[in-house]
Amino acid sequence: MIDFLKIEDCHLIYEWRNSLSVRQSMINSMPITYNEHMNWCREILDKDSKVWFIYSNENDVKQAVIYFNDINYKDGVAKWGIYKNPISIRGVGKVAAKESLNKIFIEFGFKKIIAEVKNDNTNSIRFHESIGFSKVGEKKIYDSNNTPFSCTVYELTRGHWLLNEE
Numbered sequence: 001m002i003d004f005l006k007i008e009d010c011h012l013i014y015e016w017r018n019s020l021s022v023r024q025s026m027i028n029s030m031p032i033t034y035n036e037h038m039n040w041c042r043e044i045l046d047k048d049s050k051v052w053f054i055y056s057n058e059n060d061v062k063q064a065v066i067y068f069n070d071i072n073y074k075d076g077v078a079k080w081g082i083y084k085n086p087i088s089i090r091g092v093g094k095v096a097a098k099e100s101l102n103k104i105f106i107e108f109g110f111k112k113i114i115a116e117v118k119n120d121n122t123n124s125i126r127f128h129e130s131i132g133f134s135k136v137g138e139k140k141i142y143d144s145n146n147t148p149f150s151c152t153v154y155e156l157t158r159g160h161w162l163l164n165e166e
């Protein structure tokens with residue numbers, strides 16, 4: 001089940017966000033303090049250009065965060081990202097992605113979702129390709145120390161998603 005992320009969830013996702021596997025997938029991969037995290041949570045929950053979801057399994061256990069940032073409502077385009085509780089079983093990512101993409105494409109009427117994946121994140125590259133994202137380019141992204149990272153840019157259109165969901 002997918003729900004909007006609430007401030008109460010932010011304590012739980014702090015542990016996930018600071019785990020090594022999740023940090024390594026981020027452009028800024030240094031550990032963050034609890035206060036930084038909570039301030040950042042309050043900020044994102046307040047912004048129209050961001051929609052954050054939390055996924056819970058059939059036993060109501062919260063397992064993954066799925067976020068849509070840089071939302072352009074006019075064109076129906078957003079950038080997304082996902083991370084799960086690192087101790088959750090393999091397969092959680094796909095189910096959480098499926099539910100949130102159904103919501104964003106069908107309920108919210110978005111047209112295109114963009115992903116930027118660090119090239120050394122081979123799990124995430126396979127993950128994006130396995131759920132139907134297509135590679136559209138390469139890009140360099142700079143972290144706060146100006147260190148460049150090579151990323152692959154992926155896109156998933158509503159048309160492609162609905163076709164594969166049938």
Ligand SMILES: CC(C)(COP(=O)(O)OP(=O)(O)OC[C@H]1O[C@@H](n2cnc3c(N)ncnc32)[C@H](O)[C@@H]1OP(=O)(O)O)[C@@H](O)C(=O)NCCC(=O)NCCS
Nearest residue numbers: 021022025082083084090091092093094123124126127130
């Ligand atoms: C990316 C992430 C959400 C995927 O969730 P997951 O539960 O591990 O993924 P799934 O088990 O649903 O896997 C979907 C596909 O991804 C690939 N994949 C996932 N984990 C893999 C692994 N450890 N080794 C190889 N392939 C893997 C496979 O192709 C898999 O499909 P298959 O199981 O049918 O072969 C999760 O690994 C995660 O939180 N990673 C850290 C944060 C991150 O990298 N986020 C993405 C940033 S762009």
